[in-house]
Amino acid sequence: MFPEHGKVEIHQGSHYYGYSYGYYYQDTKTLLEKFERLEAEFVSNCLTGFLHQAGMVELGYDGDALKGFRLTPAGRAILDIDSAEPTSQPQEDEVGKLVVQPNFQLLALGPVSLALLAQLDLFADRERADLGAFEYRLSRESVYRAQQTGMDVADVLRFLEQNGDTDLPQNVRRSLEEWAVSHERIVFRTGVSLLQAADANLLAALADDPHTGKQLARTVSAEVALIRNDRQKQLVAALVEQGLFPAVSSVQPEAADRSVIVHRDGTIHPIHAVPSLHLRGRLSRLAEEREGGEWALTPASVRRAGGSKTKVLRLLEELGHLHRGPFPTELTEQIKAWGGYYGNAAAETLTLIELRDRATLDELIGHPDLQSCLTPFSTQDRALAVIPSEKLAQVKEILARFGVQVREGL
Secondary structure, three states: OOOOHHHHHHOOOOEEEEOOOOOEEEEHHHHHHHHHHHHHHHHHHHHHHHHHHOOOEEEEEEOOEEEEEEEOHHHHHHOOHHHHOOOOOOOHHHOOEEEEOOOOEEEEEOOOOHHHHHHHHHHOEEEEEEOOEEEEEOOHHHHHHHHHOOOOHHHHHHHHHHHEOOOOOHHHHHHHHHHHHHHOOOOOOOOOOEEEOOOHHHHHHHHHOHHHHOOEEEEOOOOEEEEOOOOHHHHHHHHHHOOOOOOOOOOOHHHHOOOEEEOOOOEEEEOOOOOOHHHHHHHHOOOEEOHHHOEEOOHHHHHHHOOOHHHHHHHHHHHHHHEOOOOOHHHHHHHHHHOOOOOOOOOOOOOEEEOOOHHHHHHHHOOOOOOOOOEEOOOOOOOEEEOOHHHHHHHHHHHHHOOOOOOOOO
16 A cells, blocks of 8 residues: 555664555654554445445454455455456356447447556546446546556557457557657656756866775756665765765755845845755745856745735745744845735815714714715714715705804814
8 A cells, every 4th residue: 555665674773764555654663663554444435335335345343353354255356356267257248348440439339347447447437327338438537547557558558459359540559659658758866866066177076086986877857867766875975075065955845944145135045055845935936046056035925925914924935934033124024025915095175074973973873964974083082073075065054953053174
């Protein structure tokens, strides 16, 4: 279940680190115990769950402990266990067939096995299922899905050739081969170690050196080389012997914390001569790169990373993690200004009226003649309302009828 289980078992050290199929870093004994416990729980859940509920397995217990299982006749039939030793030769009209059409349609006709349908589900999309007929569709996306699970295009071709009722159409074969080439044009590798040099000349010298060169697999750029599997410690030791003390970065992006100096003017200088890939990735989201390995916070880069109070706070938090030492206060204010931390504002000239108390204001606002003219102006202890400038004279006339004399000024 865990692809690295075998690697951990043969690992010589007391701690194991891996990132190929998941992130593992723990002492070897504890990691093996965790693998075995989780695998046992998974197998037990599978057996006692659907397989047992569907009548495919019988379980054997010693008290409450599951000690064994065996397939039932129904389970053997569903899993096609006995297909290699048929009890009788099927008639020709009882055998299903798979038809591959030039329009990438796959037809499973007749009594085809569940195993064949399960294989088709891996690399084709099921479009229709009727009694005695299943219709599938091949596409680049469906084949890519199969490739992501470890099924090669060669496996798809072999399956269609072996199970197809007729020869595989040439356009289908050609398309599958082209899809395979396209799939391999871009490959993501995980769990690899890289060596970054300060310049191309230094990397070339290290590749030619007999002590360091044998630890390198190949160069991936003028200044970066791929380290052979499990050779990082030997490479570091060889570099130290030559008086080169490398900065070792872990697999996590947090390894770049406290690795730059951010100055008041927004310029950023990495502490190490060769910034790690993690640092470059994190800086590229909030600063602009300049010549000579220098980075700078600019209005454009901060606006790109900011745009709101929340985003600016997140940007300042990220800079605080990267910067070594107290962060410049002046730069904090500048970043807030560039990033729109305070947002925008609006200004308007208002005409206000103040009455004796809130009760009087509420009563007058409820009067039909004044409902459309007075809008409460929120305050804690003053009875204020907003009057549209063009209705001020009208409001004064109405209030005069109520015996209210309006003077200028609050």
